[in-house]
Amino acid sequence: MRKNRVAEILQVRYPIIEGGMAYVGNGELAAAVSNAGGFGQVAASGRTPEDFEEQIQIASSRTDKPFGVNIPISKYFVNDSYFRVVEAHKDRIQAISLGSGDPRPYIPYFKELGLKVMVLVGSVKHAVNAEKSGADIVICEGFEAGGRNSPFELTLFSLVPQVRRAVRIPVVAAGGIVTGHGVVAAMALGAEGVQMGTRFIATKECPAHEHYKRKLLEAEDNDTVIIERSIGGVNRVLNTPYVNQITELEKNQPAFDQLYPLINGRRNRIAAIDGHINDGWLHAGQSVGLITSIMSAGEVIQQILQEVKECGLRLNQSLEELLATD
Ligand SMILES: Cc1cc2nc3c(=O)[nH]c(=O)nc-3n(C[C@H](O)[C@H](O)[C@H](O)COP(=O)(O)O)c2cc1C
Known part of the structure; x- marks a missing residue:
């Protein structure tokens, strides 16, 4: 093969x-x-x-x-x-x-x-x-x-x-x-x-703080948002009350010096590693709503492989139906 x-x-x-x-x-x-x-x-x-x-x-x-x-x-x-x-x-x-x-x-x-x-x-x-x-x-x-x-x-x-x-x-x-x-x-x-x-x-x-992991489990499909557009960036993060301050500020095209204290990397660290999610921002992708449990990385990979197999079988069947001629 x-x-x-x-x-x-x-x-x-x-x-x-x-x-x-x-x-x-x-x-x-x-x-x-x-x-x-x-x-x-x-x-x-x-x-x-x-x-x-x-x-x-x-x-x-x-x-x-x-x-x-x-x-x-x-x-x-x-x-x-x-x-x-x-x-x-x-x-x-x-x-x-x-x-x-x-x-x-x-x-x-x-x-x-x-x-x-x-x-x-x-x-x-x-x-x-x-x-x-x-x-x-x-x-x-x-x-x-x-x-x-x-x-x-x-x-x-x-x-x-x-x-x-x-x-x-x-x-x-x-x-x-x-x-x-x-x-x-x-x-x-x-x-x-x-x-x-x-x-x-x-x-x-x-090593993400447990508050971050819990936020990921709670998040739904539309719980991420883009920040930093006002300075030409595209940064997808969880939409938290902290992030809301950023998006509100960005509506008024703030000067970089005004925005930077809220968006800098230290603010990411404070929330992601130290768990202060009211004082910093957290990255997450749009499919976050599909995450329902904390597993080991090995279990994640095993589950994905199992899903690949199941999905492949179902897909074969759907494609046969799609292509069937009567
Ligand atoms: C917390 C976090 C930090 C990231 N930091 C980086 C980085 O330092 N360098 C990089 O190339 N991509 C970075 N990415 C992008 C990831 O490597 C990856 O491409 C992306 O997360 C895939 O999308 P997903 O989160 O929907 O799975 C980061 C993503 C997340 C969620």
């Missing part, structure tokens, strides 16, 4: 990736996902270079399976300190995912280190550019996704098939995938793997 290309590139059993996640994507969670046959990632975002390195060491000590790291391409992260950490641990890191900014100048550097490179994209043009620059995988992130999204705001349903048609390298779908049904749908559109963020926060191994 032909092997799934994403699983082959990442050297994992299942093409299920834990997306890089600021503050909450630590070494313990990455190892748990990788131990369950998926691909865990340690995020640089929200970490000093020292903390980033420590989390890579924790992941290494807790799994002998491949895992990756995530670095946003921005002034803050594209510097010697973070790159040196990756270089020091290159033998243990299977792949790096690059989000935000323009990854093209950095892809050859990471390829030379021997890493596989995944690039997050929100448009066909960016996917084609990533492929031309040597990326091994493109991760299409739809507007449904938790966290900072592409300004193009394309939904996964539109993005994946158009990117799939434009590139030869494997496409991974990210944004709004929480169940096996989402995985099957993504694959029907042409994805060869999935990346999930929000679902992995509601796990036992995730």
Whole structure:
């Protein structure tokens, strides 16, 4: 049987990736996902270079399976300190995912280190550019996704098939995938793997505060909102009373200095890690309403695989009915 290309590139059993996640994507969670046959990632975002390195060491000590790291391409992260950490641990890191900014100048550097490179994209043009620059995988992130999204705001349903048609390298779908049904749908559109963020926060191994996890369980379909549009950003977060202050302020086009104290990363940390949800904001994707329990990362992956099987069987039947001629 032909092997799934994403699983082959990442050297994992299942093409299920834990997306890089600021503050909450630590070494313990990455190892748990990788131990369950998926691909865990340690995020640089929200970490000093020292903390980033420590989390890579924790992941290494807790799994002998491949895992990756995530670095946003921005002034803050594209510097010697973070790159040196990756270089020091290159033998243990299977792949790096690059989000935000323009990854093209950095892809050859990471390829030379021997890493596989995944690039997050929100448009066909960016996917084609990533492929031309040597990326091994493109991760299409739809507007449904938790966290900072592409300004193009394309939904996964539109993005994946158009990117799939434009590139030869494997496409991974990210944004709004929480169940096996989402995985099957993504694959029907042409994805060869999935990346999930929000679902992995509601796990036992995730360092997110229990208040954050409880908020995810309580949230319904329309409980996420976009903030930072007034400064050209697209940041999908849970719609809490704290966030309401931000959205109200943004209606009046505030000056950056007025908005920044409310939207900075420290405000994310205060809520996500310390649990002060009235003093900070929390990322979540639009499918958050499908999350109904806190499980281990391994149980999440097993449940998804079971759902993939069940959904596949049901889908076969539905398609037979659709195509039946009388
Ligand atoms: C809490 C949180 C933090 C995130 N931080 C990052 C990050 O630092 N770098 C990045 O490339 N993507 C980041 N993302 C996006 C995820 O990697 C992933 O693509 C996204 O969560 C997928 O959508 P979903 O949440 O609907 O599953 C973050 C998402 C969440 C929920």
